[in-house]
Amino acid sequence: MSELRAGVVGLGTMGRHHARVLAGLAGVRLVGACDPDPGAGSALRTVPVFPDLDRLLELDLDLCVVAAPTLAHAAIGSRLAAAGVHTLIEKPLAASAEEARILAAQFERAGLVGCVGHIERFNPVVRAMRERIGGGEVGTVLQITTSRQGPYPQRIRDVGVILDLASHDIDLTRWIAGAPYVKVSAVTSRVTGASGHEDLAAVVGVLQDGTVVNHLVNWLSPVKRRLVSVTGELGSLRGDLLTGTLWFNGHDGGVAVPGPGGPVRVPGGRTDRSQVVGPEPLAAELEGFVAAVRGHAGVVGDAADVVPMQAGAEVMDVTAAILAQPAAVVEVSAATGPADAVRSGPVRVAAQLSAPPGADRVAALLGAGESQTGGLPVLVAGYVPAPGSRRWF
Structure with a gap:
């Protein structure tokens, strides 16, 4: 060949x-x-x-x-x-x-x-973050947050921001953390109606290792942003995927705050800034x-x-859970190995709660079952909209 x-x-x-x-x-x-x-x-x-x-x-x-x-x-x-x-x-x-x-x-x-x-797995900043996390630079990862915002794309008509934008962040988060999602919820909103799908979303989730994740996505902002932040016990990494800039904030010999069990170290003191260069x-x-x-x-x-493709299917598990509406308890299959481990079974809707006519309310549902592979109960708290509302869970 x-x-x-x-x-x-x-x-x-x-x-x-x-x-x-x-x-x-x-x-x-x-x-x-x-x-x-x-x-x-x-x-x-x-x-x-x-x-x-x-x-x-x-x-x-x-x-x-x-x-x-x-x-x-x-x-x-x-x-x-x-x-x-x-x-x-x-x-x-x-x-x-x-x-x-x-x-x-x-x-x-x-x-x-x-x-x-x-493609974000091939972004030099994302690769540098994964390598430094794997090297233990931030210690145990506690939280990963992303912000992916910008103007409305003329090319998109068949999906909303969850599939078009959040899928990027879901995959890169799984990849750099090395753990799959086991809990996820979101609030979305359709504002322009141009695509017929959601235009913005705020997503909250938990990975199998306990890492808390947050994703903010929209295509309504005049300012384009592609930011990823990782907070760990020893420090934090913050990457700008557009400029190729990576910041590290770490401890400098004992920054601490009072805690119930004694002093707790927090990021502070040392700051490094680097420009990550790599191929397109x-x-x-x-x-x-x-x-x-x-x-x-x-x-x-x-x-x-x-x-x-299996990793792409697992990202679709998470987006399906996010887009479930109205508010529902959903089960995101949990792998026992790394984030790209093969596992079977689609997302399962365990229960569904409809909003009463004319009333907006908050629902917190605890799944009665457990993940067949991970044995983890799933809690999803969602906003249940009244008929005609722009917002849905």
Whole structure:
């Protein structure tokens, strides 16, 4: 396999970027793309652009990137798996956790490389944070918070901020902490109505290791932000994913506050600021995908710097729990191993509480059952809206 033949499905903003990077990768030849939009061909002038997938598959692809609308991911991915094409599907992997697991199973049965484009894992700041957390620099992780905000994206029409934005933060949080979500709740709001889905959300969750997580997402802000903060017993890390800046605040010989059991050390004193430099995240992601395809063919040895489809399905478990409405007790499957450990079973709704006509109220429901894999009870507290309210849980 001296040269890999690559294709791209969907030539929106992300699809054009994928095509650009693939065209420049050594040992890869971009041979074609497909998009039903008659004007999509103007985005690529060096390779043919077809209106349907059948024509693209006639080019004998080795690998393909899917950057089509989310609702089409399952159908397109299934066809590529049946055709024997190694595939990277942009996040979210599918429109539901069930579809995502079906896709993962199809690629596994076919013996193909199947992965999902959670690009933040390839951001140099996120990678530096994961390495420093793994090295024990902040000690036991207590809390991870993220803020992902910016103007309304013209490219999005089929999903809201939970699938488009929060899925990034859910995956990177699981990855840097090395633990899955076991509890999650959220308040969301639809303001513009342009997409027909939620425009902002405040998410609260707990990981299997006890880490508390908070995600603020919206596409209503004129200021674009991509921030991640990790607070631990020994200090805190704060990363700006847009500027590549990483701050560390740590102890400097005994900063402490009174506590019930004696003095408690808190971050303070030492401050380090660094500029993290690395390759373009999309280029790193696609290089990992190509290396995995070559490794699958036995051309090189160990090469697995990809986000497996199973991990994408687990992110969909969490987004499904967040989007459950009205307020519901949901069970997010808990893995017994690291965050990317394989586990089976979809999100299960254990109970549901409807709001009485004309009344807004707060509901706190304790799940009667336990996670089949983790044995952890789930508590979800949600805001139950009156009919017609913009807000829902």
